[in-house]
Structure formats: structure tokens, C-alpha cells
Amino acid sequence: MIINHPLLGPRDRQEFTYLGDACLIDRPDWQAGNAMDQFYEYVYLRDDPAGEHRELWYHEHGDRSWLVVTRNTVTHEITNVELASDVARKQGRSK
Amino acid sequence: MLDLQSITPLWGETPRVDRFNGLTITEVPNRALASLALRRGREDEGRKAAEAMLGLALPAVGKHAAAGSYAASWFAQDQWLISAEIPEHELMSYQLADAVEGLASVTEQTDGWCRFDLEGACRGVFERLSGVNLAAMEPGSATRALLEHLSCVIICFETASHYAVLGPRSYAGSLHHALETAARSAL
Amino acid sequence: MRYSGLRVIREALNGQKGWKPAWRNPEPKPNYDIIVIGGGGHGLATAHYLATKYGEKSIAVVEKGWIGSGNAGRNTTIVRGDYTLPPNTRFYDHSVGLWEKMERELNFNVMHSQRGLLFVHHNDSERDDHYRKTNIMRMQGTDGEILGPEQVRKMYPSMNFDGRFPITGAYLHRRGGTARHDAVVWGYARSADRRGVDILQNCEVMGFRIEQGKVLGIETTRGFIGARKVGVSVAGNTSRVMDMAGIRTPIESHVLQAFVSEGLKPIIPGQVNYGAGHFYISQSDKGGLVMGGDLDQYNSCAQRGNLPVFESVIEAAVTLFPMLSRARLLRAWGGLQDMSMDGHAVIDETPIKGLYLNGGWCYGGFKATPAAGECFAHLLSTEQPHELAKPYRLDRFRTGYLLDEKGQGPNPNRQ
Incomplete structure (x- = not known):
């Protein structure tokens, strides 16, 4: 599997470590009224689709950046790769 | 002694x-090594200060630059691995840290x-x-x-x-x- | 029809004309009391126990392909009970006990062979960890003992003791071993069928009919089939099937690769696990070496894996048994794992009345086959959890009673 890093170009899968669904970017507000429920769903429940999946990969043996990769879990075809920092900022997260 | x-x-x-x-x-x-990471919001100033001290332009993604006694390799976004031969550069990371104080973070890697x-x-x-x-x-x-x-x-x-x-x-x-x-x- | 040595002889003299199909191929009835979705080891074991121990009379097993074509047909055949957390030890120890009685109970040869499971270690801290583990196992009534390097060498003289990570000893779990994966599916299918269970193959579930929070039946490629209770037993595809009922689960689907070599004369007497990398090997009765290692570690429903893990498994094989470097690999494939958030299963009711789930088995489903069948049957029939299944509640993730045997946190790909 080859991941086309936005800055570094195509890189072998072995340079990366997988985390999971990119929904992990949206950490709930711990002070929300229903924080308990939100955190239960955030930490433990997953969509786990057979098809397009947005997921977080860590370029551990490269530039150590985090990426949001859009990949089909049935064919393993990757259709999009973005820097996670760009995605998070677009979603209004981070400073 | x-x-x-x-x-x-x-x-x-x-x-x-x-x-x-x-x-x-x-x-x-015998190479002095330090990593240089520009701080958010002060990137341009940090880059200028580092380049002034090192006497070279910090290279773009995937590049390595060398000038005089120093060299710099692109390491990550807004990060470089700086190196120099040791004899006069044992304290390179301290000198670099002084040069970019408040604008970038320097980690001794020698x-x-x-x-x-x-x-x-x-x-x-x-x-x-x-x-x-x-x-x-x-x-x-x-x-x-x-x-x-x-x-x-x-x-x-x-x-x-x-x-x-x-x-x-x-x-x-x-x-x-x-x-x-x-x-x-x-x- | 009973299988026996006498029958083999009788049929040999009769031109083999007396053998009957081991299970029927019936048309779906309009409805059943209980439908089990999934014709794998677990689903068919569930049907067997429903029809025997729990006396249920109206049961169907619905399978999208042919029975045993999912993970039951893809696993590496290991049966073991070497766990440490008490709920796991109780459950898996019971399961091993059921395996020991299975052939007599089913009148079917499943080739269960308790040839011993060996786990080698390479340094002091691994050895200490194995001492801790086997002490815990013995305190809980199952078997586990520590061997020194010379004892290991006597059992496996062809192992490489002086490689990059020298072998300093091992733990041995004598009750562990292997079984023929297809046979357990067929054995349970035959038993369930002769007691009236309808096994409906080529019958894929496309949706659930749910009204006012209660399940009424399943929509399938062979039409709608009504049911009072439905049990989902499709580990590997749990997320997709539960999604049809609008339920999200603490499960990620991951691929686990497995490999088989050409048939060789007996050279690996037991089941061996490597301590300096994730690798395990045993030899089937056909002579092929059955090997496996790590997950590929990213979500996948492809039932095939990638080269890096393939390479590392073969690397480990040749490191541990250098003699294997000349053997040829015959087959490589992938299975689909229900990796759960704490590495252990869910055998529980769901928020939908009449809908029950048996899933999240990670890579430990095969050894659990009889016990999971018994527990799921108990749940489906009595609507109460079996004593051994009480810790495997779906809501344990909310209440905090996780079974973190490996202590890896909510990371399915590291369980």
C-alpha cells in the first residue's frame, strides 16, 4: 500500500502507523452536559464501513506528521490524503 | 584533570x-547536531534569525543545504536538522538557541x-x-x-x-x- | 445415520451407496421461533445447543454463502485456554473441555489434537512474564508450565536456539492444540439438521424488519423470514449486519493473514509461538505448515492482506526454524476479524427487543466455538445470559468493566 503524502510524495505503508477512524479528531467537550455519553461514543463506538473510510495515519518513520487518508476498506484504494492539521483547522479545532 | x-x-x-x-x-x-522547530505565529521571524546565524537559507521540503561550517536538512514542517563539524561547534545548539530565542525551539541532538x-x-x-x-x-x-x-x-x-x-x-x-x-x- | 467404523466397512461392501447427505437443503419456512444469522462454527454450534440442550423446535440458520465459508474456513485451527483474567480463563477453559467431548457428542471426527502449545521466550523479562502467566493459569485450574532451554530443545531440536534472539526457555500449555476447522462446522451442521434445524445457505440478510423497537424478522435474498428472536453470529461482518439494525458497535474490521506450506513429513509436533515477534506455527494432518502473525493493522474488509506482514511472518518462520527456508508456500489468504475495543467478545442482547449479538471475537473465535454456541443458545432460549457469558456484555464499555487482558486501551488493532 502506498500513501501519497501531501508534502513528501508516495511513501510505503511501512513508514506509517495506523490509528483509526478520523472521527477521533472531534474530541467532545468534557464540560458538556452529556459529556459521559459523548465520550462513550467517541472512545468506543465506530461506523466501521465496508467502503470509503476517513482515517488517521501517523508518518512515524518519515516526517512524523499526521495524515487524514480517505481509503476504501474493500479495495484498499486511496482516493485522498490530507495533512491532519489542515483538516483539524478546517473543522475549527486546534488553535 | x-x-x-x-x-x-x-x-x-x-x-x-x-x-x-x-x-x-x-x-x-564528531558532528554537532541540533533540531530547530519554528514556533507557531513567529515562523517568519524565527526563520530570519536562524538563517542569519547559520549563513544559509533553510531548505524546502526534502532538501539539504550546506554553506560554510553549517548544514541543514529538512526534517518536518517548519523543522530542520542542523549540523556542523565539532571542533569549534561543540556549543552549536546553545548558540542557535540564543539566536532564535522565543521564535523557535532548539533541541540538542549531538x-x-x-x-x-x-x-x-x-x-x-x-x-x-x-x-x-x-x-x-x-x-x-x-x-x-x-x-x-x-x-x-x-x-x-x-x-x-x-x-x-x-x-x-x-x-x-x-x-x-x-x-x-x-x-x-x-x- | 450414525457414523462408525462398522458403517465404513458395510458401505465399502455396498459400493458406497448407503451414504446420505449430512444435512438437507430446505426451502425457508415463512417464520421460525429463532433465527441464527451466520452459518459458521458459532452459528451452527448455537443451533446444535438450541436443538439439544435447550429443546428448541423451530430454528433456522441463515448463511449468505455456503456454511463455513467465512472465518470458520480461514482460521489457523488453534484450540487453547491460556488466558489470565478470571472471566476469560473460566470461559475458554470450559470451551476446551467441550472440545474434548465434542467428537463423542457429535458422532463426528473433528480431529481435535491436544498436541501442546509452546510459547518461547528470549530474555529475563519475557521469562518472568511467562512465570506470572502460568502461575495465574494454574491458580485458576488450567495447565501451564515453564520449560528450560534444554527441555525445549528436546521437543524441537530443529529450532534455532542461537539466532538473533536466543531462546532461553518457554511455557507449555499441554491442553492446547489444533482441530480441523471445516469438520467442526460440518459436525454441528449435521447434528443440528438431524434435529430439525433448517440450514438455509445462499441466503444473505439484506435488512431487518423492526417495528416499535422489536424485531419481526429478516429480509433476505430468499425473501422475508419471520422470527420471534434473531441472533447475529457473523463475526467479521458484525458492523455491516448491525448497521442494518441501526446499531453502532465497539468493533473495527481488520484483516488477519494466514499461510499454508506444501505438505511435509511430520516436523512440527505441536503448536509453537515465537517470543521475539508475532508468529505462530503448527502442522496440519495433511502435512502443511499453518502459520500466522500480526494483523495488517488497518481497517479492511478485503479478506486479503499486504506484503509487509507477509514478509515479517515468513521472516520469523525462517528465523525460528531455519530448515523451513526451502519449503514452498502453497496458500496465503486473509480472514476478517471483529476487533473489539478490549480484545474480547460480546454475547448479549441489544437495544432492539428480540435481537441478540454474538460478535467481537477478534482472532479468538475458533477456540471459543463450542462455548460460544452454548452461551448464545442459552441467551436466545432463556433470554438470560449464561453464567460464563455475563462478563461479555455490550454495555461493559459504558460501565467500565472492560476485559483488558492485554492492557492495550481502546485500540482494536493492538488487541
């Missing part, structure tokens, strides 16, 4: 040199890495050890990649014939063994 002599990452009193059929692998100790320079028929060695796209590396480029399961920095001085490989110092023996084995197999 004791006169302490430093040893190389391979525990030698002198740097190791291995010759193969058309390739030389040389252990390169002796955290080991370095092996490969000169000669290098291609076969890298093909056996790494998935990095060697053909795409022009002189003056640097990349971080896996070499035989080890996280390394590869700097290209001359395409196909002169590279430096930096790896974690505690893996010096493993890295050297991997390079040696690949060289023997390839040449």
Missing part, C-alpha cells in the same frame, strides 16, 4: 571504515545519532534496505525513511554515489550490520 577521549557510536577510538567492491562505508562521528557515509556503488545497498525513492533524490536532498526497520535520515550529496545515513545512536551496531550485509550481498 582527566583527559577524556570520546568514542564513536560503534565504540571505536577511531571511526570505522569498511571497504567493499567499489563502495566505502565510513563512520562519521551524540543522539550515528552517521555512516557511503561513497561509490551505493544503489544496491539502498535497494536492499529501504523503500525510499533513491532515483528521485538529487544532490542536496534529504529524506527520512525506514532502513531495515530503523528510522533514518538519508542525505544525498551525489546521486548514486555519495550519501550519508543517520540513524539512532543506540542502533549504530544494527545499522552498520545492515549496511555491511547489504553491501556484501550487492557487490
Whole structure:
């Protein structure tokens, strides 16, 4: 599997470590009224689709950046790769 | 007062040199190393201050620049690995930290890495050890990649014939063994 | 029809004309009391226990392909009970006990062979960890003992003791071993069928009919089939099937690769696990070496894996048994794992009345086959959890009673 890093170009899968669904970017507000429920769903429940999946990969043996990769879990075809920092900022997260 | 002599990452009193059929692998100790990371919001000022002290332009993605006594390899976004030969540069990280105070973070890296320079028929060695796209590396480029399961920095001085490989110092023996084995197999 | 040595002889003299199909191929009835979705080891074991121990009379097993074509047909055949957390030890120890009685109970040869499971270690801290583990196992009534390097060498003289990571000893779990994966599916299918269970193959579930929070039946490629209770037992595809009921689960689907070599004369007497990398090997009765290692570690429904893990498994094989470097690999494939958030299963009711789930088995489903069948049957029939299944509640992730045997946190790909 080859991941086309936005800055570094195509890189072998072995340079990366997988985390999971990119929904992990949206950490709930711990002070929300229903924080308990939100955190239960955030930490433990997953969509786990057979098809397009947005997921977080860590370029551990490269530039150590985090990426949001859009990949089909049935064919393993990757259709999009973005820097996670760009995605998070677009979603209004981070400073 | 004791006169302490430093040893190389391979525990030698002198740097190791291995010759193969058309390739030389040389252990390169005695480099001051520091990582430089620009701070958010002060990137432009930090870059200017660092470049003024180092006397070179901090290179773009995947590049390596050298001028005078200093060299810089692109390490990550807004991060570089700075190096210099040791004799006058033992305190390089402190000088750099002073120069960029408040604008960037500097981490002392000297002796955290080991370095092996490969000169000669290098291609076969890298093909056996790494998935990095060697053909795409022009002189003056640097990349971080896996070499035989080890996280390394590869700097290209001359395409196909002169590279430096930096790896974690505690893996010096493993890295050297991997390079040696690949060289023997390839040449 | 009873299988026996006498029958083999009788049929040999009769031109083999007396053998009957081991299970029927019936048309779906309009409805059943209980439908089990999934014709794998677990689903068919569930049907067997429903029809025997729990006396249920109206049961169907619905399978999208042919029975045993999912993970039951893809696993590496290991049956073991070497766990440490008490709920796991109780459950898996019971399961091993059921395996020991299975052939007599089913009148079917499943080739269960308790040839011993060996786990080698390479340094002091691994050895200490194995001492701790086997002490815990013995305190809980199952078997586990530490061997020194010379004892290991006597059992496996062809192992490489002086490689990059020298072998300093091992733990041995004598009750562990292997079984023929297809046979357990067929054995349970035959038993369930002769007691009236309808096994409906080529019958894929496309949706659930749910009204006012209660399940009424399933929509399938062979039409709608009504049911009072439905049990989902499709580990590997749990997320997709539960999604049809609008339920999200603490499960990620991951691929686990497995490999088989050409048939060789007996050279690996037991089941061996490597301590310096994730690798395990045993030899099937056909002579092929059955090997496996790590997950590929990213979500996948492809039932095939990638080269890096393939390479590392073969690397480990040749490191541990250098003699294997000349053997040829015959097959490489992938199975689909229900990797759960704490590495252990869910055998529980769901928020939908009449809908029950048996899933999240990670890579430990095969050894659990009989016990999971018994527990799921108990749940489906009595609507109460079996004593052994009480810790495997779905809501344990909310209440905090996780079974973190490996202590890896909510990371399915590291369980």
C-alpha cells in the first residue's frame, strides 16, 4: 500500500502507523452536559464501513506528521490524503 | 584533570571504515547536531534569525543545504536538522538557541545519532534496505525513511554515489550490520 | 445415520451407496421461533445447543454463502485456554473441555489434537512474564508450565536456539492444540439438521424488519423470514449486519493473514509461538505448515492482506526454524476479524427487543466455538445470559468493566 503524502510524495505503508477512524479528531467537550455519553461514543463506538473510510495515519518513520487518508476498506484504494492539521483547522479545532 | 577521549557510536577510538567492491562505508562521528522547530505565529521571524546565524537559507521540503561550517536538512514542517563539524561547534545548539530565542525551539541532538557515509556503488545497498525513492533524490536532498526497520535520515550529496545515513545512536551496531550485509550481498 | 467404523466397512461392501447427505437443503419456512444469522462454527454450534440442550423446535440458520465459508474456513485451527483474567480463563477453559467431548457428542471426527502449545521466550523479562502467566493459569485450574532451554530443545531440536534472539526457555500449555476447522462446522451442521434445524445457505440478510423497537424478522435474498428472536453470529461482518439494525458497535474490521506450506513429513509436533515477534506455527494432518502473525493493522474488509506482514511472518518462520527456508508456500489468504475495543467478545442482547449479538471475537473465535454456541443458545432460549457469558456484555464499555487482558486501551488493532 502506498500513501501519497501531501508534502513528501508516495511513501510505503511501512513508514506509517495506523490509528483509526478520523472521527477521533472531534474530541467532545468534557464540560458538556452529556459529556459521559459523548465520550462513550467517541472512545468506543465506530461506523466501521465496508467502503470509503476517513482515517488517521501517523508518518512515524518519515516526517512524523499526521495524515487524514480517505481509503476504501474493500479495495484498499486511496482516493485522498490530507495533512491532519489542515483538516483539524478546517473543522475549527486546534488553535 | 582527566583527559577524556570520546568514542564513536560503534565504540571505536577511531571511526570505522569498511571497504567493499567499489563502495566505502565510513563512520562519521564528531558532528554537532541540533533540531530547530519554528514556533507557531513567529515562523517568519524565527526563520530570519536562524538563517542569519547559520549563513544559509533553510531548505524546502526534502532538501539539504550546506554553506560554510553549517548544514541543514529538512526534517518536518517548519523543522530542520542542523549540523556542523565539532571542533569549534561543540556549543552549536546553545548558540542557535540564543539566536532564535522565543521564535523557535532548539533541541540538542549531538551524540543522539550515528552517521555512516557511503561513497561509490551505493544503489544496491539502498535497494536492499529501504523503500525510499533513491532515483528521485538529487544532490542536496534529504529524506527520512525506514532502513531495515530503523528510522533514518538519508542525505544525498551525489546521486548514486555519495550519501550519508543517520540513524539512532543506540542502533549504530544494527545499522552498520545492515549496511555491511547489504553491501556484501550487492557487490 | 450414525457414523462408525462398522458403517465404513458395510458401505465399502455396498459400493458406497448407503451414504446420505449430512444435512438437507430446505426451502425457508415463512417464520421460525429463532433465527441464527451466520452459518459458521458459532452459528451452527448455537443451533446444535438450541436443538439439544435447550429443546428448541423451530430454528433456522441463515448463511449468505455456503456454511463455513467465512472465518470458520480461514482460521489457523488453534484450540487453547491460556488466558489470565478470571472471566476469560473460566470461559475458554470450559470451551476446551467441550472440545474434548465434542467428537463423542457429535458422532463426528473433528480431529481435535491436544498436541501442546509452546510459547518461547528470549530474555529475563519475557521469562518472568511467562512465570506470572502460568502461575495465574494454574491458580485458576488450567495447565501451564515453564520449560528450560534444554527441555525445549528436546521437543524441537530443529529450532534455532542461537539466532538473533536466543531462546532461553518457554511455557507449555499441554491442553492446547489444533482441530480441523471445516469438520467442526460440518459436525454441528449435521447434528443440528438431524434435529430439525433448517440450514438455509445462499441466503444473505439484506435488512431487518423492526417495528416499535422489536424485531419481526429478516429480509433476505430468499425473501422475508419471520422470527420471534434473531441472533447475529457473523463475526467479521458484525458492523455491516448491525448497521442494518441501526446499531453502532465497539468493533473495527481488520484483516488477519494466514499461510499454508506444501505438505511435509511430520516436523512440527505441536503448536509453537515465537517470543521475539508475532508468529505462530503448527502442522496440519495433511502435512502443511499453518502459520500466522500480526494483523495488517488497518481497517479492511478485503479478506486479503499486504506484503509487509507477509514478509515479517515468513521472516520469523525462517528465523525460528531455519530448515523451513526451502519449503514452498502453497496458500496465503486473509480472514476478517471483529476487533473489539478490549480484545474480547460480546454475547448479549441489544437495544432492539428480540435481537441478540454474538460478535467481537477478534482472532479468538475458533477456540471459543463450542462455548460460544452454548452461551448464545442459552441467551436466545432463556433470554438470560449464561453464567460464563455475563462478563461479555455490550454495555461493559459504558460501565467500565472492560476485559483488558492485554492492557492495550481502546485500540482494536493492538488487541
